[in-house]
Amino acid sequence: MEAVLSVQEMKDLEALTLKELKLSEIDLMKQAGLELTEDFLERARPEIHDTISIVSSVGHNGGDGLVMYLELIKHGFKPKMVIIGRLDQASQAYKYFFEMVNKETKIFFLTKETDMDVQKALVSSKYIVDAIIGIGLSRPLDGFYLDLVRYINGLEKIVYSVDIPTGIHPNNGLLFNEAIKANYTGIVGFYKYGNIINDALDYHGQIKVLDIGLVKKHDVMVKLIFDEDFSIEPKKRNHNSYKYNYGLGYFIGGSKTMPGAINLSVLAALRSGMGIAHVIQENPVARHLEVIYEDINDPIDITKVDSIVFGPGLNPKHEDYKKIYQKINDSQIKSVIDGGGLKFLNLDEVKNPNMILTPHEKEFSDLFSVGVDEVEHHPFKYIKEIVDKNITLILKGQTNVIANKKHIYLYQSKNPGLATAGSGDVLTGTIASYLVDNSPISAAIKGVLLHSKAAGLARDKYGQVSMIASDIIHEIANVLKRG
Ligand SMILES: NC(=O)C1=CN([C@@H]2O[C@H](COP(=O)(O)OP(=O)(O)OC[C@H]3O[C@@H](n4cnc5c(N)ncnc54)[C@H](O)[C@@H]3O)[C@@H](O)[C@H]2O)[C@@H](O)CC1
Ligand SMILES: [K+]
Structure with a gap:
């Protein structure tokens, strides 16, 4: 560090x-x-x-x-x-x-x-x-x-x-x-x-x-971190245990045109060790045998959930999502707000202290209704504005910023292969899995490091140009197997 x-x-x-x-x-x-x-x-x-x-x-x-x-x-x-x-x-x-x-x-x-x-x-x-x-x-x-x-x-x-x-x-x-x-x-x-x-x-x-x-x-306050600074070992599995010991996650998002995002997220979470996961979306279509699919229009109880991913591929025009966002914000449930989910966010009204926002630069600048240029020129001013509201932030980019009120960590994957559709969705899944047993800032750091290591293996196998988001999910297994 x-x-x-x-x-x-x-x-x-x-x-x-x-x-x-x-x-x-x-x-x-x-x-x-x-x-x-x-x-x-x-x-x-x-x-x-x-x-x-x-x-x-x-x-x-x-x-x-x-x-x-x-x-x-x-x-x-x-x-x-x-x-x-x-x-x-x-x-x-x-x-x-x-x-x-x-x-x-x-x-x-x-x-x-x-x-x-x-x-x-x-x-x-x-x-x-x-x-x-x-x-x-x-x-x-x-x-x-x-x-x-x-x-x-x-x-x-x-x-x-x-x-x-x-x-x-x-x-x-x-x-x-x-x-x-x-x-x-x-x-x-x-x-x-x-x-x-x-x-x-x-x-x-x-x-x-x-x-x-x-x-x-x-x-x-600002520190550059490296892979060796944090252990990313997931929770040990006991013989006498069952799936709920490793966390129940809700993955809320996905739309007709973007059904893949939330599925990348949920699979990444399962591969990272989460015990059981539900996807909640409009007109759900089951895509993975391991996942439970629910309709957004059905009643949803989020009180027993260990962590939530809210937003990948989500259509913000759908009113039910707004209600769910309000429920998340009114609770203390550990949650990752990403993609379309960020559209519901009003920085002045965030109440849940366990929220992690994962915007890329454009989404980040949208949170303040300013241009990308402005946040590029004064990044730390805007980062501090968010974390001062007791929010944990991951600002994604070639340098990832992982921050809360006390720390601003910078982390570089040095892997341009990550500039591929869906890699951010995979990240939400790794974080959600760590959130089950970690504080938001620890989960954010570990999630980013695991994602980056897996992406490194995907690059080694397929190359910077050809690696795609699902390759990162597969390689999560290899990172954790080695660890
Ligand atoms: N910070 C430290 O503890 C130490 C810094 N040192 C060195 O000192 C440097 C900083 O020194 P200075 O503060 O004197 O600044 P610099 O030497 O980086 O530059 C200042 C000079 O560049 C001119 N200048 C600025 N923008 C210009 C532009 N666009 N076109 C033409 N001229 C331009 C200024 O008028 C000024 O003369 C550091 O980068 C480092 O190399 C070391 O000498 C010793 C310790
Ligand atoms: K120089």
Whole structure:
């Protein structure tokens, strides 16, 4: 599990470190540059005669680049140093290292006149270190900056980015307009949001977080989680037990045009260990021998149910569903609200503290009646708005956000094969099964991890392109068998 910070939190931590450890900005920049150089040598593995260009601007990201220059010289390399920006805007710490580099080499300052020289330096390099802009990026790239980033990307060199690829928004991981496509990124101190969400994965290459001796922060709310952080073992089965010991689940949803969704959900739940399951829908058609099918028009008692999935493939125009939603909301039944079920939700009127919402980005933005763009730009603002209402949230995407009032966990499956119809329905089923014996946040985490592991096996078997949602259900068995 790793802390993930906002830019402001990172800046506060830097200030706190300087104060508590009585360090100067020069000390910290030196430490960052040292760690970055070690990491660059270790992971990008340049040979001693390889040509390296370090490209810095005049902020502290560029300062890290200057320190890398000095360290690489100590290791016997002969890098070239390129600087873009106005030196008079640089900090004291930057100027300190600049003077040292200036004594060692002829620095290429990028201007209209030197443009060709810089291009030559870059073309002839095998490696390029991107220390142009880090978490201080505050606006889209333009002018020379934009040209430079485009030029570097066009060269297809081995690129090592310092802290974050230049051009990625440090607080939301979105591309402003253009960004460096790195092969490696050495992240200074802690993950920042921009290293993880939205476009981040496609630009960072391989990443490593480097410990530069910042003081540890204990009250970080956002954490990146990994498979090994949580056990997903389902409830042990005793000999002297029967199906109801493993939970009764109701799966409410499905419509004429979308009968599959709720069936994917229910099968995933049974495969994940749930003991017995009913599907409740309009004009039910039995599809699986293991499932009990009921009609939405018949009286339904939800009081004895261990968990409910409400929404996959559901037609929100049907009045009976609305009544069921109200019953769920008036109760404390553990439930997963997904797909069409989310349409009934009014965030200001949620009462049931055991509800898990599982929207994808569009459904998430619809909950606030804003555009997808808006939630992409300010994801944590909206996530907090939901969890503050005592709701558990899974925001699905390439980075899954799993959150409640106390924790915001980020989890990456790194499996684009999951972008296939029905994979979200399968997820509701794995969560519903864990909900029988777990708190909403634990069930949410375990459900996501099991789903992701199963999807990983499905990808191994069928490939990213061909895997489909039912393959994930089959592979649940293999994950749990192994566990
Ligand atoms: N946070 C920490 O604890 C530490 C951070 N360090 C480094 O410091 C970096 C942050 O330094 P800064 O806050 O100085 O910020 P940066 O160096 O990331 O960028 C700030 C500079 O870029 C300019 N700028 C911003 N957007 C621009 C655009 N679109 N086009 C052109 N110029 C633009 C600003 O005017 C400013 O000069 C980190 O990314 C990291 O590399 C390390 O030096 C040491 C410790
Ligand atoms: K950078």
